[in-house]
Amino acid sequence: MDDLNGTIDPTCLQEPPLAIDAINQLDMFGVALYAILTFMATVSLILYLEECVYIYKKVPFPKKTTIIWVNGAAPVIATMSCLGMWIPRSTMFTDMTSNSYFAVVIYKVLILLLEECGGEDAFLKFSANKSFMISTGPCCCCCRCLPRVPVTRRMLFWLKVGSLQYAILKTVLSIFSIVLWANGNFDLADVSAIWINPFIGVLTLTALWPVGIMFMFIRGSLRSIKMVPKYAMYQLVLILSQLQSAVISILSLDGTIACSPPFSSIARGSMISQQVMIVEMFIITLVTRMLYRRTYEPIRLDSYENDNELNAKIILTSKMNVV
Numbered sequence: 001m002d003d004l005n006g007t008i009d010p011t012c013l014q015e016p017p018l019a020i021d022a023i024n025q026l027d028m029f030g031v032a033l034y035a036i037l038t039f040m041a042t043v044s045l046i047l048y049l050e051e052c053v054y055i056y057k058k059v060p061f062p063k064k065t066t067i068i069w070v071n072g073a074a075p076v077i078a079t080m081s082c083l084g085m086w087i088p089r090s091t092m093f094t095d096m097t098s099n100s101y102f103a104v105v106i107y108k109v110l111i112l113l114l115e116e117c118g119g120e121d122a123f124l125k126f127s128a129n130k131s132f133m134i135s136t137g138p139c140c141c142c143c144r145c146l147p148r149v150p151v152t153r154r155m156l157f158w159l160k161v162g163s164l165q166y167a168i169l170k171t172v173l174s175i176f177s178i179v180l181w182a183n184g185n186f187d188l189a190d191v192s193a194i195w196i197n198p199f200i201g202v203l204t205l206t207a208l209w210p211v212g213i214m215f216m217f218i219r220g221s222l223r224s225i226k227m228v229p230k231y232a233m234y235q236l237v238l239i240l241s242q243l244q245s246a247v248i249s250i251l252s253l254d255g256t257i258a259c260s261p262p263f264s265s266i267a268r269g270s271m272i273s274q275q276v277m278i279v280e281m282f283i284i285t286l287v288t289r290m291l292y293r294r295t296y297e298p299i300r301l302d303s304y305e306n307d308n309e310l311n312a313k314i315i316l317t318s319k320m321n322v323v
Helices: 019-024 028-058 063-071 073-086 088-116 120-126 153-182 196-225 227-253 265-292 307-322
Strands: none
Touching: 019 073, 019 088, 028 063, 028 073, 028 265, 063 073, 063 088, 063 265, 073 088, 073 227, 073 265, 088 153, 088 196, 088 227, 088 265, 120 153, 153 196, 196 227, 227 265
C-alpha cells in the first residue's frame, strides 16, 4: 500500500510472477533459503527412492506396493512443494497433484491395515462374531449411541468403497478444475470460484471415516509393528497438507498475509505454504523411514478368549475333575 496516495501497488493485483522474475528478486537470504529447502526436498525424494528399492526387495507382494504408496506421501508433497516454490505459477497444479496422490494414500492406509493382518481372509477369520465401533472420528466421534456393526465381508467392502471413492473423485475433480481453469471459469483467487471445496471436504471426511473405524478396531493387535506411530504420521501429513494449507489460503484471501512485490497476497500465501511444507515433510520422511525400515511378518490374529471366558473354563474343568 502506498502511504502517500492510498493506492495499491499494481504488483499486488497481478498473477504470480514468472520463475525467472521471482529468482531475479532474491537477495542473499532468499538464495540461501531456496537452496536449503531444495536440498531438503531432494534428500526426501532420494531417501524415498532408496526406501522403495529396499521395500521392493524385502517385502512380499502385494504388501510392498501398499507400503510404497503410503511411504511416498511426505516425499511427493515435498517435491511438489519445491516445484511450486521455484515456479510460482504452477502452484495450482502442484497442489492438485499432491492432493490427488494423498487421496490414494488414504485408501492405501486402509489396505495396509488389512495386509498387516495377513490379508482380508485372515482378518475376517479373526474378526468372526465381532463388531466395528462406528462412533469414531471424523464423522461420528460424538455419537456414542450408534450401534456396533458386525464385521462381515460385505461391511468390509463398503469400508473400502468409502475410502476409494475419494481417491477416484478427487482426481476427477482436479482434472475438471484444470479444464475449467483453461477455459477461464476457475480461479483460486476468486472466492466465488472455490465452490468445489465444500464438496471435496465432504468426500474427505467420508474417506477418513472407514480408515478410522478399521484402525480403532485393529490397533491393539498391531502394536508390535508400531502401527500406532505409523498411523500418527499419516494423520500428521493429512493435517499439514490439508488443514494448514487451507488456513494459510484463507488468510491470504482476506489480506491478512500482506502483499510483497512481486508476489500478491495470494501468491505470497502460497509461497509460505510451500516453504513450510517442505520442512515439515522432510522431517516426516525421516521419521517414516525409521518406522518402515524393516520387514514384518504378517501378524497372526488367532481368535483369543478374554479373561472371563478363561476363568469360566477353568472353573468348569475343576468341577469336572472333582466329579
